[in-house]
Amino acid sequence: MDPSAIVASSxxxxxxxxxxxxxxxxxxxxxxxxxxFNIERGExxxxxxxxxxxxxxxxxxxxxxxxxxxxxxxxxGLDVVRQTAEVxxxxxxxxxxxxxxxxxxxxxxxxxxxxxxxALDPAITRKRIPELLELVGLSQRGDDRVETYSSGxxxxxxxxxxxxxxxxxxxxxxxxxxxxxxxxxxxxxxxxNLISLGxxxxxxxxxxxxxxxxxxxxxxxxxxxxxxxxxxxxxxRRISGDSVIxxxxxxxxxxxxxxxxxILDGKTVVELKNSTEPEKLCIRTPEPxxxxxxxxxxxxxxxxxxxxxxxxxxxxxxxTIIQGEKE
Amino acid sequence: MIQSLVHSxxxxxxxxWLSYHGRFAITSPFGYIASKLGxxxxxxxxxxxxxxxxxxxxxxxIVIGNVLLIPAANGLGGVTLAIxxxxxxxxxxxxxxxxxxxxxxxxGRAFYYILDGFVxxxxxxxxxxxxxxxxxxxxxxxxxxxxxxxxAVTSSGLxxxxxxxxxxxxxxxxxxxTFISALYxxxxxxxxxxxxxxxxxxxxxxxxxxxxxxxxxxxxxGAGWNAISRLVxxxxxxxxxxxxxxxxxxxxxxxxxMASGTLDAI
Numbered sequence: 001m002d003p004s005a006i007v008a009s010s011x012x013x014x015x016x017x018x019x020x021x022x023x024x025x026x027x028x029x030x031x032x033x034x035x036x037f038n039i040e041r042g043e044x045x046x047x048x049x050x051x052x053x054x055x056x057x058x059x060x061x062x063x064x065x066x067x068x069x070x071x072x073x074x075x076x077g078l079d080v081v082r083q084t085a086e087v088x089x090x091x092x093x094x095x096x097x098x099x100x101x102x103x104x105x106x107x108x109x110x111x112x113x114x115x116x117x118x119a120l121d122p123a124i125t126r127k128r129i130p131e132l133l134e135l136v137g138l139s140q141r142g143d144d145r146v147e148t149y150s151s152g153x154x155x156x157x158x159x160x161x162x163x164x165x166x167x168x169x170x171x172x173x174x175x176x177x178x179x180x181x182x183x184x185x186x187x188x189x190x191x192x193n194l195i196s197l198g199x200x201x202x203x204x205x206x207x208x209x210x211x212x213x214x215x216x217x218x219x220x221x222x223x224x225x226x227x228x229x230x231x232x233x234x235x236x237r238r239i240s241g242d243s244v245i246x247x248x249x250x251x252x253x254x255x256x257x258x259x260x261x262x263i264l265d266g267k268t269v270v271e272l273k274n275s276t277e278p279e280k281l282c283i284r285t286p287e288p289x290x291x292x293x294x295x296x297x298x299x300x301x302x303x304x305x306x307x308x309x310x311x312x313x314x315x316x317x318x319x320t321i322i323q324g325e326k327e
Numbered sequence: 328m329i330q331s332l333v334h335s336x337x338x339x340x341x342x343x344w345l346s347y348h349g350r351f352a353i354t355s356p357f358g359y360i361a362s363k364l365g366x367x368x369x370x371x372x373x374x375x376x377x378x379x380x381x382x383x384x385x386x387x388x389i390v391i392g393n394v395l396l397i398p399a400a401n402g403l404g405g406v407t408l409a410i411x412x413x414x415x416x417x418x419x420x421x422x423x424x425x426x427x428x429x430x431x432x433x434x435g436r437a438f439y440y441i442l443d444g445f446v447x448x449x450x451x452x453x454x455x456x457x458x459x460x461x462x463x464x465x466x467x468x469x470x471x472x473x474x475x476x477x478x479a480v481t482s483s484g485l486x487x488x489x490x491x492x493x494x495x496x497x498x499x500x501x502x503x504x505t506f507i508s509a510l511y512x513x514x515x516x517x518x519x520x521x522x523x524x525x526x527x528x529x530x531x532x533x534x535x536x537x538x539x540x541x542x543x544x545x546x547x548x549g550a551g552w553n554a555i556s557r558l559v560x561x562x563x564x565x566x567x568x569x570x571x572x573x574x575x576x577x578x579x580x581x582x583x584x585m586a587s588g589t590l591d592a593i
Contacts, residue, residue, distance in 0.1 A: 015588055031588075060588070065424050067586045088426040099417025105348055116341035117425040117432075119334045161421070 005076055005169050005200035006039040006062060012070035013057050013224075031057040033224040034071070039202060039217075041168075044195050046215035047204040048318060054224040055204040056095070059171050062202065063093045075169055089118075092162035096174035098154050103147040107138055107157050110146060111164060118165040125164075132160040135190060137183075151178035156187065163194075170194065170201045176210060188214060208315040218314070220321050228321050236312045243288040244316055247281040247295065248306035257281055257303065260294055278305065284316070335431045342435020346409045363447045364454070367397045371455065374517050387462070390455045391547055392516035395540050397451050398444025398479035399514075400507055405440035406486025407503045410577075411493035419494070423581060433574055436490070437483035444479040445472075465549035474543035477559060481535035481566025487573025494580050495589065515540050535569055538562040 013032040018024045032054040039045040047055045060066035062073050064084045073080045078087045094100075101110050108129055115125040133139045136156035146154065155178060162170060172191070176184040191214055195201060205211050211218055212232045220228040220235075228235060249257060254272055261270050261283065268285040285291050288309055298304050371393035375386045383389065410433075413419045422432060449472070456463055489506065493499025511517065513527060514536040520528055531537045542558035583589075 013588075057588070063424060065420050065585065066588050085426045088424060093424065095420070097417070100421055102345065102348075102416065102418060105345075109348065113341055113345055114421070114425070116337050117422065117427040119337070119426070 003040050004038045004074075005041045005043070006037075006045075006202060007074045008038075008058070008062065008071070009036050009073070010071035011035040011058065011061060011068050011073055013054075013061060013066065014069045030224050032061070032068075035221070035224075035226055036071075037219055037226065037229060039200060041200050042195065042198050043216050044191070044201045044203060044214055046211040046218040047202065047221055048206075048208070048211055048218055049204075049221035050322060053221045055221055056173055057224075058221070059093070059095075059173050059202065059204060063091060063171050064088055089165070090167055091169045091171065092165065092167035093171035094155075094158035094162040094173065094175060096155065096158075096177040098151050098178075101146045101154060101157060101161070104145060106143050106145055107133065107149075107160075108142045110157065111161060114161050115164055120165060128164060128166075132163055135163070136160045137186060152180060152183045155179055156183070159187070159190070168198075168200060170199055172201060172203045174205055175203065176205070176207065184210070208313065208318055212314040220318060222322055228317075232314050235317045236314065238317065243285060244310050244312055245283040245285065245288060245291055245295075246308045246310075247283070247304050248278055249281050249304055250302060251279050253298075253303045254279060254281065257295070257298060260298070261291065264290065264294070284312070284320075331428070335428050338427045339431035339435040339438070342432055343438030346405075346436050347439040363397075363401075363443070364451060367393060367400065367451065368454070371451075375459070378517070386455075386459050387547065388544070389517055390452070390459065390461060391543055392540060394448050394452045394455065395475060395478050395536070395543055396510065396516055397448045398441070398475060399482035399510065399536050401440045401444030401447065402437065402479050402482030402484075403486045403489065403507060403510075404503060405443070406437045406483045407490040407493055407500065409436040409440070410487070410490025411499055414494050429578065429581070430574065433487065433577055434570075437480075437486065440486070441476075441479045441483055444482075445476050448475045448479070463547075465547070467546045467549050467551065470546035470550070470552065470555060471543055473559070474539055474546055474555070477562055477566070478536055478539040478543070481539060481562055481569070484535055484566045484569025484571075484573055487570055488576060491573055491576040491580055494577070495584070510534075510536065513537075533565070535562065535566045538565065 011032055012030075012034060015029045015031055017027050017029070019027065035054070035058060037045075047058065049055050057066065061068050062075065062080060064080050064087050067081060075087045076090050078090070080087050102113070105113070111129045111132065112125060115129070120128070129142075130139065133142045136159050138153060138156055138160065141149070141153065146157065149157065155175060159172070159175060162172070175191070176187055179187060188210060191201065191203070203211075203214065215232060217229065217231050218235060219226045228238070230238065247257070258270060258272065258281070261268070264270075264285070264287070268283060268287065268291065271282045271284075273280040273282055283291055292309070295304065295307070299307070371390060374389045374393060378386060378389050413422060455461065485506070489499060489503040492502065496502070513523070513531045514520075514534055515531065520531045520537065523531060538558040538561040542555040542562065545555050545558070
């Protein structure tokens with residue numbers, strides 16, 4: 001048995017849009033460029049990236065909803081272009097947003113309808129629907145019309161629908177968007193439970209903490225290309241500085257502190273975050289002790305009002321990589 | 328094979344159930360009757376009074392034409408909306424991303440509208456007969472019902488075609504309503520097709536409804552099966568062509584949308 005649940009090989013997607021009525025002009029936009037990765041069975045793989053990076057396009061190609069312009073993709077060894085119907089039987093997917101359900105129907109009616117599309121045996125449908133509603137915390141609202149649901153409830157119903165036919169591979173596109181913190185935590189726990197049941201999950205998200213908590217491996221995607229792919233810990237180690245020092249400073253004294261830190265070598269990155277109020281000096285460094293020594297004469301409210309030393313987070317890694325790409 | 332057929336049948340019935348629930352199951356009886364009978368009834372009255380004004384003595388001609396337009400508008404408008412709404416609701420990706428066979432997904436949308444149009448037309452005829460004291464003594468009721476049902480089915484072919492267009496065009500519904508208005512002129516609802524210019528007569532015979540309405544008028548005069556069989560066969564053929572064209576259009580659009588990424592775009 002192929003250990004890979006999902007294999008993407010040199011996937012490409014270019015969108016051509018035509019403008020003008022008579023003299024039409026075709027504009028090509030590369031949404032995904034030469035993307036390759038393998039996701040093993042039972043793995044939770046995260047796809048991170050800014051808006052328009054190509055995350056959803058990648059998911060749509062893998063879920064057979066979009067034809068790649070080039071490259072190949074296989075789910076459980078099945079080609080997403082040539083064995084579409086087979087692939088669809090083995091995957092479940094849920095996109096974020098309030099659309100995608102029949103709002104005039106109840107949650108149970110929606111699930112019954114989709115159960116028919118997936119050719120589920122009526123006896124299995126009768127058993128699974130209450131189980132899934134329980135799993136996503138909608139047992140009490142199963143008979144209510146979806147139009148009365150909050151966006152978080154809709155999101156959870158999307159997940160229940162994706163799980164109806166008990167697929168081996170799940171694609172979740174920003175599943176916790178619009179859900180309150182408690183609901184999001186419950187949903188993350190549900191996702192962890194699914195992994196313990198042996199499901200393979202590809203998750204896209206904007207929330208770094210969520211990716212760090214859930215994902216075994218993460219691919220950071222920018223402008224259609226994968227710019228980093230590793231485990232969250234390995235990604236964090238990859239960035240030059242081992243520690244982050246954030247100093248809350250008096251704006252007028254910023255240049256003095258910046259000058260003081262200039263003697264450090266190129267491995268230390270000093271950045272003034274003047275978009276925040278009060279301003280913050282963000283120092284990424286492999287020598288936190290040396291930085292603190294340099295700043296110690298200024299540790300008084302006239303210069304530095306607060307100081308925090310912490311390890312790199314996935315967010316630091318993400319921002320460093322994406323900003324590096326911009327430059 | 329049998330398993331596949333059973334699945335197709337289940338998908339067809341699920342689609343039929345969905346099109347009913349999604350649209351009318353929550354409407355109040357008043358809202359339902361108003362939407363089904365209100366508009367066609369007042370339009371029929373308009374044509375009857377206009378007919379009287381220009382010298383028509385028997386309103387039955389106008390009544391039957393307009394009554395037959397009720398299932399036609401249902402089949403055309405309802406089916407168009409049933410397909411178009413999938414795009415608006417963002418459900419198309421989930422429906423087409425399932426392994427369900429496409430033909431029953433597509434055809435199931437019409438089931439409820441055909442039944443609904445058929446029943447509403449019969450109701451409309453009964454009301455009009457009561458109000459205008461129509462003489463129905465000659466009518467071959469069985470064949471008339473066959474004709475009404477046939478028109479409801481064949482007009483859904485137009486609905487499939489326009490519904491498919493609605494998946495890629497924002498103007499799909501506007502095109503459909505314009506076309507429904509054109510049917511009042513083209514298919515012999517209020518006056519014989521022979522009154523139309525020759526070019527429009529040819530257009531009329533290329534549309535569903537035309538032969539169905541002619542057959543219904545013959546049934547109204549008490550004609551038997553032999554007299555209307557050719558018209559019925561022609562209506563079936565034209566309707567089947569439109570249903571097939573709608574389905575092929577739907578599949579073509581599905582394939583193109585998968586290439587262009589416009590499956591759920593509005």
